[in-house]
Amino acid sequence: MSTVLALAVAAGGLGLSAATAQAAPASTLQDGPPFSYASCLKATADKGESPAQGKWHCDQLVRKGWVKPPVG
Known part of the structure; x- marks a missing residue:
């Protein structure tokens, strides 16, 4: 059960970092x-x-x- 929880937390963290990486280029608009x-x-x-x-x-x-x- 703790393995499932650890995988869910890790997947959530990866999704958050991917969303942040996609949002970064928008902040460089002229x-x-x-x-x-x-x-x-x-x-x-x-x-x-x-x-x-x-x-x-x-x-x-x-x-x-x-x-x-x-x-x-």
């Missing part, structure tokens, strides 16, 4: 963060946010590291 501030403002406008609300939203994303700070 479109990933940090995004530009201008593209953030455009995205918020496309979603229907007001300019003031979009600026606030993008400023929050700058603090989190998802958007590059505005230049100038």
Whole structure:
């Protein structure tokens, strides 16, 4: 019985490592963060946010590291 349990744990560990290995290349996308501030403002406008609300939203994303700070 303990052999069956050990095999199940080992198989689960191998499946987890294979899933992690498959997910790794997706994190190397060039479109990933940090995004530009201008593209953030455009995205918020496309979603229907007001300019003031979009600026606030993008400023929050700058603090989190998802958007590059505005230049100038």
